[in-house]
Amino acid sequence: MAKEGREGLLARLRSALPQGRTLPEEVWERRHRALLGLLWVNAAGLFVYALVQGNTLNHAFVECGVIVLPGLLGMVVKSRHARAAFVSFGLITSAAVMVHLSNGVIETHFYFFVLIVALTLYEDWVPFLIALAYVAIHHGLAGTIDAGGVYNHPDAVANPWKWAGIHAGFVLAAAIAAVTAWRLNEDVRHRLTGVVGSSGDAIVELDLKGRITAWNPAAAAMLGFEPADAVGQPLSMLRSEGQVELSELVTAAIADRETAPREIALQTKQGESVPVSLRVSPIRDVRGRLLGTSLVARDVSDRRRAERARERAESYRGVQLAVAGGLAESNSTEEAMPRVVEALGRGLGWDAGLYWRAGEDGALTCDAFWGKRGRELKQFEASTAGLAVPAGEGFLGHVVATAKAAWTERIADDSSFPPGELAAAAGATGAVAFPLMRGGAVIGVLEFFTSEPRAPDADLMQTLSVISDQVGQFTARKDAERDAERVKDEFFGLVSHELRTPLTSVIGYTDMLAKSEGEQLSDRAKKMLDVIQRNAKREMRLVGDLLLLVRIEAGSFDLEPGTVDLAAVAQEAAEAARPAAEGAEMELSLSLGEVPPFSGDSDRIGQAIDNLLTNAIKFTPAGGTVELRIGTAGERALVEVQDSGDGIPPEDQQRLFDRLYRASSATKDHVPGTGLGLTIVKAITEAHGGSVTLESEVGAGSTFRLEFPLKAAAAANGQAGNGSAHATANGNGSRAPERAGVAR
Amino acid sequence: MSGRALALVADDDADMRGLLRMLMEDEGFEVESASDGEQALRMARARRPDVCVFDVVMPRLRGHEVLRALRDDISTRDIPVVLVTATLANRALWRLSPQPDDCMRKTSISELGGRVMALFGEAAPEGA
Numbered sequence: 022m023a024k025e026g027r028e029g030l031l032a033r034l035r036s037a038l039p040q041g042r043t044l045p046e047e048v049w050e051r052r053h054r055a056l057l058g059l060l061w062v063n064a065a066g067l068f069v070y071a072l073v074q075g076n077t078l079n080h081a082f083v084e085c086g087v088i089v090l091p092g093l094l095g096m097v098v099k100s101r102h103a104r105a106a107f108v109s110f111g112l113i114t115s116a117a118v119m120v121h122l123s124n125g126v127i128e129t130h131f132y133f134f135v136l137i138v139a140l141t142l143y144e145d146w147v148p149f150l151i152a153l154a155y156v157a158i159h160h161g162l163a164g165t166i167d168a169g170g171v172y173n174h175p176d177a178v179a180n181p182w183k184w185a186g187i188h189a190g191f192v193l194a195a196a197i198a199a200v201t202a203w204r205l206n207e208d209v210r211h212r213l214t215g216v217v218g219s220s221g222d223a224i225v226e227l228d229l230k231g232r233i234t235a236w237n238p239a240a241a242a243m244l245g246f247e248p249a250d251a252v253g254q255p256l257s258m259l260r261s262e263g264q265v266e267l268s269e270l271v272t273a274a275i276a277d278r279e280t281a282p283r284e285i286a287l288q289t290k291q292g293e294s295v296p297v298s299l300r301v302s303p304i305r306d307v308r309g310r311l312l313g314t315s316l317v318a319r320d321v322s323d324r325r326r327a328e329r330a331r332e333r334a335e336s337y338r339g340v341q342l343a344v345a346g347g348l349a350e351s352n353s354t355e356e357a358m359p360r361v362v363e364a365l366g367r368g369l370g371w372d373a374g375l376y377w378r379a380g381e382d383g384a385l386t387c388d389a390f391w392g393k394r395g396r397e398l399k400q401f402e403a404s405t406a407g408l409a410v411p412a413g414e415g416f417l418g419h420v421v422a423t424a425k426a427a428w429t430e431r432i433a434d435d436s437s438f439p440p441g442e443l444a445a446a447a448g449a450t451g452a453v454a455f456p457l458m459r460g461g462a463v464i465g466v467l468e469f470f471t472s473e474p475r476a477p478d479a480d481l482m483q484t485l486s487v488i489s490d491q492v493g494q495f496t497a498r499k500d501a502e503r504d505a506e507r508v509k510d511e512f513f514g515l516v517s518h519e520l521r522t523p524l525t526s527v528i529g530y531t532d533m534l535a536k537s538e539g540e541q542l543s544d545r546a547k548k549m550l551d552v553i554q555r556n557a558k559r560e561m562r563l564v565g566d567l568l569l570l571v572r573i574e575a576g577s578f579d580l581e582p583g584t585v586d587l588a589a590v591a592q593e594a595a596e597a598a599r600p601a602a603e604g605a606e607m608e609l610s611l612s613l614g615e616v617p618p619f620s621g622d623s624d625r626i627g628q629a630i631d632n633l634l635t636n637a638i639k640f641t642p643a644g645g646t647v648e649l650r651i652g653t654a655g656e657r658a659l660v661e662v663q664d665s666g667d668g669i670p671p672e673d674q675q676r677l678f679d680r681l682y683r684a685s686s687a688t689k690d691h692v693p694g695t696g697l698g699l700t701i702v703k704a705i706t707e708a709h710g711g712s713v714t715l716e717s718e719v720g721a722g723s724t725f726r727l728e729f730p731l732k733a734a735a736a737a738n739g740q741a742g743n744g745s746a747h748a749t750a751n752g753n754g755s756r757a758p759e760r761a762g763v764a765r
Numbered sequence: 766m767s768g769r770a771l772a773l774v775a776d777d778d779a780d781m782r783g784l785l786r787m788l789m790e791d792e793g794f795e796v797e798s799a800s801d802g803e804q805a806l807r808m809a810r811a812r813r814p815d816v817c818v819f820d821v822v823m824p825r826l827r828g829h830e831v832l833r834a835l836r837d838d839i840s841t842r843d844i845p846v847v848l849v850t851a852t853l854a855n856r857a858l859w860r861l862s863p864q865p866d867d868c869m870r871k872t873s874i875s876e877l878g879g880r881v882m883a884l885f886g887e888a889a890p891e892g893a
Contacts, residue, residue, distance in 0.1 A: 517851075523780075525874065529871065530784055537791065558872070
């Protein structure tokens with residue numbers, strides 16, 4: 022029990038003592054220099070004191086020598102502790118010399134107490150204990166043996182133990198006070214080191230010369246060094262990347278110019294890059310004197326990674342939107358794929374992209390190409406147009422076979438893909454390809470090339486998979502729409518044929534009846550026949566208008582391009598309208614300006630003019646005039662139909678071209694009509710890339726103007742589609758029947 | 766052996782067929798008629814008519830398909846062919862080669878006689 026108690030007490034005592042040898046090197050150096058300086062001062066002072074006391078020069082040299090010699094050794098020996106020990110010995114000796122030279126003047130003993138305290142500045146047990154032992158030997162031993170010599174006091178000679186005890190007590194008190202301060206110093210420093218050491222940020226302390234005086238374990242770990250590697254090293258052992266020089270930041274911090282954190286990249290010992298947020302701050306003592314600088318670097322790679330991931334996610338979302346937009350604008354897969362390829366290529370920063378359509382047998386045909394502008398991709402593009410890759414071959418075949426995205430960093434190695442070499446020549450080395458899926462089947466492959474190969478990440482694969490589905494759904498939808506469209510077209514074709522066939526017979530037979538039997542018919546019968554004819558033709562026109570409107574609404578209204586001889590078309594329309602004009606007692610005039618032949622649909626333009634003339638005649642009172650003019654204005658052909666009618670009020674003008682809209686005057690005066698005419702005029706004109714305008718004033722008549730761009734007639738269509746007049750002149754015009762004698 | 770020139774008319778609609786027949790007969794032709802494209806082609810090959818008038822939309826073979834078959838055959842390639850149609854849209858078919866000698870809309874079918882005779886030009890058949 023007693024042993025344990027003693028050991029517990031010893032342990033407690035031990036734990037109350039400082040550890041020693043924990044001073045940072047530069048602090049130790051500073052203290053060492055100060056104490057060494059004190060030693061020189063003592064040596065010089067005691068030399069003078071020795072001479073003043075009347076000693077010989079030689080004696081004075083000897084007295085100083087015992088101080089100077091340990092001082093010199095304290096300068097030259099290598100070990101820090103040995104240097105401290107020598108300086109300690111030299112200094113404490115100087116106190117003894119002072120006592121000796123003063124012949125033991127009692128007050129000079131105080132100097133021992135001062136030095137005991139001063140020497141704890143080393144915070145090292147060796148010099149401290151040397152000094153303590155020296156005092157113990159000098160006072161305790163020498164003092165009791167030669168009390169007169171040491172204390173030079175009658176009482177000391179009488180009671181040497183009492184004097185030794187008093188001195189020992191003061192020495193002990195000074196020692197305890199000094200060691201306590203030493204211990205407290207250590208605690209403060211240690212606590213600070215603990216805080217700094219536990220920081221996840223790298224913390225580096227620099228002195229004013231820019232040398233590293235300390236760094237924490239995080240700094241060593243971040244930069245790939247051992248903790249001991251840095252101390253005393255110049256700042257240049259830390260390397261920054263890019264424009265920012267660390268030394269400039271440190272200089273700035275010393276000059277108190279900038280303390281805001283900077284985002285820079287540091288390089289590890291192994292040459293890797295670490296993005297950090299770095300703050301460089303000056304370190305000052307309590308009086309504001311600059312001691313050095315601190316560098317606190319926070320590793321921001323996680324944040325950077327998160328930022329990059331966010332940017333990537335955003336760009337992927339953008340690409341998805343762009344693809345969706347491209348699909349929305351497209352009416353067919355053929356139209357959509359170049360847009361999809363471009364949206365992906367641009368959005369993901371690839372150099373070039375191809376769309377491969379998969380055939381029934383799995384063979385791939387290149388149907389779309391996109392290449393970044395400014396790259397040498399022309400030859401590449403030319404070589405891929407319509408290129409076919411047999412089923413199952415090479416990189417692309419693998420994608421089709423596995424129905425999974427694939428990635429290669431060396432496209433040139435794929436010998437089954439001839440453009441690989443061209444892609445490589447154009448600067449692309451890597452490629453990524455992914456299948457377009459529809460209901461579990463590969464309907465195509467999108468392939469992209471890049472000059473900066475990087476493996477696709479999970480987000481990208483996810484994005485590509487979504488896009489693949491989008492495209493697959495799009496093609497499925499478009500196919501369904503096309504089927505529906507075809508069914509509809511077939512239906513309208515059928516309806517159109519079935520509606521017209523009976524009318525055609527009615528018109529044909531009544532025409533024939535009027536022509537061949539006309540003379541034999543009574544006036545009454547002729548009149549009836551005329552009514553039948555007129556109404557049958559009106560019905561025919563109406564059926565035509567309705568079917569055309571259906572086509573316009575369905576967006577399947579197509580022109581049959583040919584060459585338009587506008588003068589001929591206008592003349593024909595004027596002739597057709599003449600009976601109606603004469604019937605309404607109005608003058609129909611025709612003014613034909615020079616119009617070069619242009620590309621368009623003669624029948625449809627004729628129909629548009631018919632409708633305008635019919636309207637003009639319908640809405641012009643008897644005795645008025647209707648004029649049809651054609652001409653050109655710049656690069657456009659003009660058709661104008663002007664009447665002297667009542668004009669159209671502004672509120673009607675806007676809506677006149679709306680489907681089924683009828684002007685207020687038409688409904689009020691019960692003018693017959695369906696309201697389809699102008700809708701059709703507008704559709705026909707716009708299908709030609711032209712425009713319809715209307716100038717009208719109430720009471721001053723109306724002018725409808727059609728403008729058609731004068732597109733050069735395509736040579737291939739020059740003969741076709743221009744109706745009967747041309748066909749007769751096609752070279753068979755003067756052939757006689759081979760059998761003679763056709764009877765009438 | 767009649768001295769009259771022979772016309773072959775084809776239309777799937779009986780009334781229209783009758784009308785075409787009457788129109789051609791009025792011009793002095795002897796007229797044969799067919800009710801679909803195949804029949805028209807067969808008869809054209811067998812009878813070598815002086816002129817053919819075909820509807821475009823007919824069952825089995827369409828008018829322009831009969832035309833193409835005739836033009837592909839050296840023995841029938843010179844027979845003049847007129848196509849008639851009820852719809853504007855059928856004009857798209859005319860752009861296919863070969864070209865007919867004439868095309869007409871059924872709404873103006875009463876002009877057929879004149880148009881056919883124009884094919885023979887100045888050398889109109891005697892008595893026509």
